[in-house]
Amino acid sequence: MKRINYHKSILSATLIGAAICIGGCNDDFTETNQSKDSVVTADPTYLFAQAVLEFEPSSYMLWFANAPGFYYTLQTAVPSGSITDNVIEGSERQDIQSISVLNYVNALKYERSQMTEEKSAQYEGVAAAMDVLSVYLGIYDTDICGDIPFTEAANARYGGTLTPKYDRVKDLYDLWLTMLDNAIQTFTNSSNQIDLGTQDVIYNGDWSKWAKLANSMKLKIAARLIFQDYSHAESIVQEVVSASCGILDGEEDDFLFHKADANNSSNDYVFHWNNTTLWYSGTHASQPLINFMLENQDPRVRFIYEKNDWNSKVIDYFLANDRKSDIPSFILENVETETVDGVETFKAWKGLGEPWVRYYGLPVAYNAQAYASLYGEWFNYSTNTLAEGKTFRPYSRYQEEMLRGRNDFTLPTPPDGPVIEDTNDQPWYGMYMTTAEVNFYLAEFATYGVNGLQDASTYFNKAVKASVEEYDRLARLNKIPYYGTTYDYDSHEKAIDLQSGEIETMMSHEDYQLTGNKELDLEKIFIQQLLHFTFQPVDQFATGRRSGVPKFNSTIWPREDYSSNNMPAEYYPRRTSVTDPSPTDLMYDQIIQSYENQGFSTTMGKGILNSERIWQDEGAPQWGEGPKIP
Secondary structure, three states, rough: OOOOOOOHHHHHHHHEEEEEEOOOOOOOOOOOOOHHHHHHOOOHHHHHHHHHHHHOOHHHHHHHHHHHHHHHOOOEEEOOOEEHHHHHOOOOOOOOOOOHHHHHHHHHHHHHHHHOHHEEEEEOHHHHHHHHHHHHHHHHHHHHOOOOOOOOOOHHHHOOOOOOOOOOHHHHHHHHHHHHHHHHHHHOOOOOOOOOOOOOOOOOOHHHHHHHHHHHHHHHHHHHHHOOHHHHHHHHHHHHOOOOOOOOOOOOOEEEOOOOOOOOOHHHHHHOOOOOHHHHHHHEHHHHHHHHHHHOOOOOHHHEEEOOOOOOHHHHHHHHHHOHHHOOOOOOEEEEEEEOOOOOEEEEEOOOOOOHHOOOOOOOEEEEOOOOHHHHHHHHHHHHOOOOOOOOOOOEEOOHHOOOOOOOOOOOOOOOOOOEEEOOOOOOOOEEEEEHHHHHHHHHHHHHHOOOOHHHHHHHHHHHHHHHHHHHHHHHHHHHOOOOOOOOOOOOOOOOOOOOHHHHHOOOOHHOOOOHHHHHHHHHHHHHHHHHOOOOOOHHHHHHHHHHOOOOOOOOOOOOHHHHOEHHHHOOOOOOOOOOOOOOOOOOHHHHHHHHHHOOOOOOOOOHHHHHHOHHHHHOOOOOOOOOOO
16 A cells, blocks of 8 residues: 555644544443534544544454454454353443544534535535445444444534434445445546545545445445345445446555554554553464464464464573473474584474464363363463563464554563564554455355356455455554564574465465355355454454354364353354443433344343344354355
């Protein structure tokens, strides 16, 4: 993606936006629906810039509380304490993210209403782009827990209500498709539009790219309509591929950007967050998933997860200090040693070699931590603590710097080694919707047999290749550990950058090829979607929920069955939980009505969050059942 220069007017937008928007959360809209007397005048381009700054699909609380639960349900991750009953407890619904942009959408509507018709028309593109952002967040919100306030939300200060209704998901999908179609018309046909330039840090004011994004987003809705109105989903796909504006197609089109290089109001706009996310919750790589990626030599394993702590220098230290028995056996399997002057030393890596041999996932066996004789090397790594207090993790954690730019990295070295640190703060880049996601959807619908599409393999191959390249680009932009450097410490260390020929090698494996077997091809497509959505946990959860993948007894990536441990698939949550609102909450009646409309209870029992499904999930396969062909 092109580099975008940061513009000082975004700083101005922060101050203006602060005067306009007081944030709302937890379904309480009393603050986000202010009196119209509180309105201040704001330049529409500043409103747009502030809307982009506030655009955030995955809030920090989602990563802190919900994302781990989503991962555990899908078995894409394992808690550091191993899989136990805690994975089926579910998480409480988090903030409604679309409010953050709707505040500015409605502020812009008000500002335009005060202009002449001719001048207002110049901001049609700006308004359309803000609509696209609000729809993106709305899809995210409804994926988590169904109906949300949208059409009446964040508008009380402009004459609307303090108690906005909860819109039904079905109605919102229809509305959003109309909004996206209208946006495409505006982007492609409107003239004499205000040039956003560098106020638009996403596409630099290029309306043709906004049109591609809007058109591509229709596929997200189509995928969610499969079990409710397949014929409608099919027609949406056909509209998308035939639209003259096109779809996201390449690096320059991808919705992948960073918000700012500097900001006087909030460094979270620049670096995302300061506190740890998945590291804090003890959420780590899943062994079956890591093994699947290694067996197929998928380079994304290096961009999604971090190397473990067992480099050759650490291994040498344990060998030299007569502690070979403390080196995990699965690590020793990939180590070739030699004897020098009577001392056993590290010679070379076996197997795939560096950097591949540094990636391991935690076993998904139930309560594995309790079985030291079988799994102690994985979960009891504190036995490898040296007198100086250092510990060495044998497994891989998630790449924290793919989530936030203020993470410090310390290279693993033995007690007698140097202290090597990377403490530089790096403006954070996020990946939202890209060429890969678009083509994964098209591969899926082509497999279903939608008319007007190319062969499913054409889309699938393009999607997988694009996903690897996008993750490589994201890793480079976020300057994650070992990208472009080995820190000049361990001569056996290798950088993790994508290498020439690696994509071709990966694609030569059978698991990365479609064969025409519909059921198996769909499983492969959904596995790749799950991998691609690793750092978009709501999308990953929604994909697993509608696909039934990973699948029990799969020959590719099998889901572990915990039925014998009183954890059958029917117990796993398919949405977040909801709580009883306070009787004094102005939104009490609307919230209770929403629960009744959707058949939601506020109890948290085994199976409740599985049987009480959101609308778009009704009829979808159970966890582990595998794909249904409509």
